[in-house]
Amino acid sequence: MFNLSDYLPIVLMFIVAIGFAAGNVLLSQLVGQHKATRTKTMPYECGKDPVGNAHERFSVKFYLIAMIFILFDIELIFLIPWAVVFKSFATAGRDLGTLIYVEMMLFVALLLVGYVYIIRKGLFDWGERARLEAEAEGRALAETEARRRAMQAATTARAA
């Protein structure tokens, strides 16, 4: 017996997921500044040069990020079965709602602690040099932009 309405939640989930992704892209397009640097205009390859020697050594950071990602991913998946059975435990007969809720909050708190820890440990800090490079690039960009503006202004002035 196939009942389409049974699958409504799935459809809802798809919509929310697509909406979240699209919404984020749109939002950043609308709100963010737009400075097209050379790096940014490159094709997206997870931060690697798309063209170059295949034997190049990766930074270990990639693996770390990947690992952390999977870790958090898997841990978060744990939330789903919890959510599924939560209600049946929280019913009057068992009355374990508070306990189970607190336990899950603890779990999330632990995740948070882990997250704070990796931030403090500098996992997302891609290094002084990278930061300096990016800053230098930004400055250079700003200069060329300024020069372009100035030239533009000059040409318009000349035109005028």
Next chain:
Amino acid sequence: MNLSFAIPLSAPDVNFRLLLPELILSVTGVVVMLVDAFTGRSQRRATATLSLAGLAATAWATLWLWPSAQGADTRAWGGMIVLDPMRLSFTLVFLIVAALTVLISAIWVEWEGLPAGEFHTLLLFATVGMMLMASGNDLVMIFLGLEILSIATYVMAGFRKNDLRSNESSLKYFILGSFSSAFLLYGIALVYGATAHEVSAQPQASGALAQHVILAGTTNISAIAERVNDGLYPPLLFAGAAMLMIGFGFKIASAPFHVWTPDVYEGAPTPVTAFMAAGPKAAGFAAFMRVFLLAFPFVAASGQMRSTGAQLHDAWLGALWILAVLTMTVGNVVALVQTNVKRMLAYSSIAHAGYALVGFVAAGAADSAHQTDAVAAVVFYLLAYAVMNLGAFAVVTLIARSGDRRTDIEDYRGIGFDSPALSLTLSLFLLSLLGVPLTAGFMGKVMVFSQALGEGYKWLVVIGVLNTAISVYYYLGLIVVMFFRERTTEWRAPRIPTTLAVVLVLTVAGVIYLGLFPGRVINAFRAVQPIAVSSLR
């Protein structure tokens, strides 16, 4: 759709009291982690102090639980956690090992400029893992504990990032450890399958699947014991038990699953080696003994036929006997030809696992009244081994200096009279490892061997004693090298830092105390009631 709800969900019997030691230590681990993250490197003393405080609090909780271990309410969390003297005594061993490791590593961390906080965090989590292995009454719980322990230990083995030997050690340990974990997991799965029995499904809705009957196994140790004889797939049970034995055999480094040990122990930083040889090995024994003694107990033969349970018991006991003999012999014989102290001690640790296995065999053969004595003897042996081994490694750490440079036996030539404190304590530990009377090692051997004799394992004891005789050669050899050989290398007597001095004092006192007054300890380790399978839930 109905399938997932077919097994009735029972409310978990929540009991934080029973889990208190583990909880305290986990919280400590998290706190240490945060302190490390927020204070930076300058605070390495803070994390060490915190760790020690946490370990002390855990020890307090363990001792607090001790009186109730004999009581009635000893299972909780759906039968996953158990409280009995075996768990608590093992827990105490782990805590002692962890605390001594913190002290030993203090100087090492300083020499090498390593992140102390991380090390302490890993150590604490490894200890939690070990404790879960001892307290788990469920194969899944035990596996979880084992993995918590293993992953932390893999990292610790490779903790000296810039040293190739350390990297090698870590990687080898990781690869082979995963290999053995797979065996263990496979064993658990097989046992689960083998113990499957029929569960009549509760029809969710009237109609469709009302007559459907599903099969469900169990991973609960007590439940396995109940089903040994009436499981649906007996051959699978044997395969599962074999796999479990392989997995645990790897953890306790019994021959022929010991091959990883020498390389890993030699390459790992010395304090980590000390920890690995004492802690995880004991944890392996805790889980190994619980699973095999309680899940596959001796079942009396009914009539002429030997039941599946009896056959299984025969199988693992026989296999264990062989493992014990192999382990003792391989460990001692290969230790003879070693030229590196850490490697020699690694083989010695293999040999000691063999001696402890002798006690395990005795426990396996004993009836429930004597089993508790045999188990207590094994725990005592492991405690004694932990103390003397950590002491020996503490000295080795100090002599090795930063970078583990001086670990060859040649480096010990003639240091005896230049560093009398160090070489005399090391000699004491070596003598204890050898099993000279009045030391802890002697008492441990006496207890284990006497239990085996009591169960009629004459030949096992004979082989054990012969092995002890073999071990005289290399233990005394090192002492001879220290005191009666001319020094050929440059040697400057190291200053003994306070933390290490504390370790040495504690371990020396422990070796002598356990050697002279073992009664109190062994009595505390013994269960008043037999570890009874009859008290199953």
Next chain:
Amino acid sequence: MTNHLLSIVVFAPLAGALINWLVGRRTRNETLIGFVACGAVAVSALAAFTIAFTGWGGAALTGDAATPVMSHLWTWIQVGSFRADFGFAMDRLSGIYACFVTFVGLLIHVFATGYMHGDKGFYRFFAYLNLFMFMMLTLVLADNLLLMFVGWEGVGLCSYLLIGYYTDRKEAGDAAKKAFVVNRIGDWGVVLGIMLVFFLTSHAGAPSISFFDKTAATVGGGDGVKSALATIGAMPIEAFGWQMIFAGGITSAAVLLFIGATGKSAQIPLYVWLPDAMAGPTPVSALIHAATMVTAGVYMVVRCSAIFSHAPTALFIVAIIGAATAIFAASVGIAQNDIKKVLAYSTVSQLGYMFLACGVGAFVAAIFHVMTHAFFKALLFLGSGSVIHGMHHEQDMRRMGGLRKYMPVTFAAMTVGWLAISGFPLLSGFFSKDEILWKTWSTESVGTAGVGKFLWVVGIVTAVITAIYMTRLMVMTFWGGERFRETRAGGEADEAHAHAYDAGTKPHDASLPSAGDRPRHEPGGSVGAPGHDAAAGPHALEDEDEEEEHHGPVEPRESPSTMTVPLVVLAFLSVVGGWVGIPYALSGGAVPNYFERTLEPVVARAPEAGAANAQGESALQRGAGASAQPPAAHGNEGAVPQSVGEGEAGGVPASEHAPDPAEISRERLFTIISVVVALVGIGVGWLWFQRKPLYEMPRLLENKYYVDEIYDAALVEPIKTGSREGLWRFFDVGVIDGIVNGMGRGMREIGSLLRFLQPGFVRSYAAIILIGALAVVGYFAYFAYNAVLVINR
């Protein structure tokens, strides 16, 4: 009564030793170390005197003789009926010992702070010295035989450590080893003796090794203990005869204990270690090898007087050995040129006197001589130390002479010591030695009654020789030409001794520079010639080559006050120390014999030959008395000995009885003989050596009768050869090593093979694990097959 102050007496030096070892080693501050060491002993001495004399402390010496001051700490061993407590007790005997040990010890400690100044092992020295005090006091104050034996071994250990204190000198190490080994020979006697005592008391129904009766109250609950000595004292006296030695009775126990005493107190045949022990620093020689430790044997014999008095055979042996040792050692002492060796043999000789006294049953006289000897011998040793110090570690008297004007205080003090040991009237040695000689002559003890006169002759000859060699020592050192100015490379001094020494082979060959005691400091550092002071200060720890240079002509100099003050105090004691024990015959009752009155109740009396004349003889035996109470007031006379602890219930002590007037006049005659003998000895010595200070002594004497050589040839070499050829070369190397090495080699071969399984590749490891896994699974599969068969059936 119980007084835990006793523990302080014993443990204060231990605390000092620990502090010096733990703290002193780090600070290396001589003031601190010296203060701690001396302070610890001072505390100990103060506590000892408090207990001994004040009512608050328990008045061990002046109070009731039957109740010693006890301090039961814990029950040490309790196995079956065997019980040994860790407890201390001070009765009159141990009280006297504790007082003079702590007091003399304190003086020597003070002296040593000066003597050892600048030594590298200053802290070590004082830690050992304090440890020694602890052990000695444990020995003396122990309330049972086993704890006493702990102290006995402990002093042996400390003696070993201190003799070998100069670790860089081979002869010091050898001497230490010799002392240790020889003492071990004696120790088996003590151990067996203790066991035999226990068996004897067990047989009598009161198993015990305790010296005292201990009630439940004193031991803090539980059962009390009956004194082993009282138990044995109540037994019948054993017969006199050689067979008794091996009968396993009281005589055997006494002989076994005495074997231990010959070791510790350096009697024939185990005396050989003591002269060599002079390789230790001089304060050690004074404290351990003259005043205290070596008298431990005497203490034990007197403590066990109840045992010895029941064993006439043992007493006979004790007397003979004592007398023989006395004359033998004295004759050797006369020919020695090393100043400390002379004193060493003198000590052996004087110890012989003490045992002679014990042997004839005059236990009180023995202890009296122990005490006076402690004073004057410590004085002489410290004086010699001062001389050696002033002479920059020269010990050969042939290179001294004329020192009296350089070292006036030392000279004066040593003069007192010289006269005291020679038996000059009214000095301490005079009273004690005279007492021993008189008791020897008049002995009525079963064992020695027949030989008393002969032993007296031996004693009197020894006294003459003693006076002669002491005079020789004084003359060679303090009078005559200043021989130290003569150069080493020639001259009279070197020629004089060259004949006797195979150059360089004798440990104390005077042709070698500074053969003896030599603290590790620059000789000029503190006490040397004035010219050296300025230069030496910064180089206080220069190596020895520097030191050698000073062995040319040297300028002797008086020692600092830390060294001379103890000398003066000891000199004073050497003069007045004897006045506490003036016999009735001399004082006529005007001065009571305090010493005898104190000790008499706590020692047993030797059995007397004739029970018939019990009244008169026993009164004589008890020596002089003061009042004229009738002897009949005392019940236990004659052959029944008075056992330890019984005391004189309610009466006046035994020594307070007037003896027969004839006896008094005879004793006076003998006193005069003693005085004459002393004066003759001194006179002969003076006339002889004043003229020829370097008179060449008979080689037999100078070489100590070749006893060391005989021992070497007869005992040491055969044992060495036997061990080397038989035990080591054949048994050890051939048999044991053969088996062990054979096995070891085989095992190593197997090990090497197995090592091939350990190539270091993860893949091969995984393969091995897999093979193992397959084997395990296969093993299980076999059983699984069986199980399936069963199920299917």
